[in-house]
Amino acid sequence: MNEANQSALREGKTDRSPRILVVEDETSLATLLVYNLESEGYDVEHVENGDEAELRIAESPPDLVILDWMLPGVSGLEICRRLRTRDAALDMPIIMLTARGEEGERVRGLSVGADDYVVKPFSTPELMARVRALLRRARPERVASKLVLGDIDLDRATRRVRRSGREIHLGPTEFRLLEYFMEKPGRVFTRAQLLDSVWGMSAEIDERTVDVHVGRLRKALIRGREKDPIRTVRGSGYSFDETFGRD
Numbered sequence: 001m002n003e004a005n006q007s008a009l010r011e012g013k014t015d016r017s018p019r020i021l022v023v024e025d026e027t028s029l030a031t032l033l034v035y036n037l038e039s040e041g042y043d044v045e046h047v048e049n050g051d052e053a054e055l056r057i058a059e060s061p062p063d064l065v066i067l068d069w070m071l072p073g074v075s076g077l078e079i080c081r082r083l084r085t086r087d088a089a090l091d092m093p094i095i096m097l098t099a100r101g102e103e104g105e106r107v108r109g110l111s112v113g114a115d116d117y118v119v120k121p122f123s124t125p126e127l128m129a130r131v132r133a134l135l136r137r138a139r140p141e142r143v144a145s146k147l148v149l150g151d152i153d154l155d156r157a158t159r160r161v162r163r164s165g166r167e168i169h170l171g172p173t174e175f176r177l178l179e180y181f182m183e184k185p186g187r188v189f190t191r192a193q194l195l196d197s198v199w200g201m202s203a204e205i206d207e208r209t210v211d212v213h214v215g216r217l218r219k220a221l222i223r224g225r226e227k228d229p230i231r232t233v234r235g236s237g238y239s240f241d242e243t244f245g246r247d
Helices: 001-012 025-041 050-059 076-083 101-112 124-138 172-183 192-197 208-221
Strands: 019-023 043-047 064-068 094-098 116-119 146-149 150-155 159-163 166-168 230-233 237-238
Touching: 019 025, 019 050, 025 043, 025 192, 043 050, 050 064, 050 076, 064 076, 064 124, 076 094, 094 124, 101 116, 101 172, 116 124, 124 192, 146 172, 150 172, 172 192, 172 208, 172 237, 192 208, 192 237, 208 237
Parallel strands: 019 043, 019 064, 064 094, 094 116
Antiparallel strands: 146 150, 150 159, 159 166, 230 237
């Protein structure tokens, strides 16, 4: 890879992946959260109760905390209140997860210092978007606003995509697909994984829909003899070609 392409690749990455602490005692939900956050490129740690969360945060404050309201022992609400009394956690983004959707409960969560409030069951893509938004606001240097691979650059802030300087017009779904691919070049995603991460687990669509949208994305990206950046892996799924942009 030449120097220019190496520099371009670096624009799409941070020096260290943002660290996220998931505090959740429900095993299946915790597994889902960890899987999706790690798929987004974050460094994720999971604990099951508030006492352990306080200990981990005191030892090494993460960049963001996803905190369940209903925890065994000390509640997530109390943990949030305690964290906001400590200098090391004053500006740490906290997303509260809860099954409580009433306005009064949301106010309680926000009043003790939570930055955002997500009601279960939630859309995985929406939660990931909220994580990115809070990280960008709290630690703008830690979340790249632009992804650049080869001659394709994607700007998250303006929602614009260009290839070799020309603008590529994408629908919202195609934009999210390309963003997801470019965040993890070379990694192969099954259609089911793409449905979960791009559309959300609650989406009532079948896996053939992924093929349709990948086809639309390719059509928008490729002109003439330009190389196809998306690789079809027979029997598995799709990936963004990790060799794209190399000489």
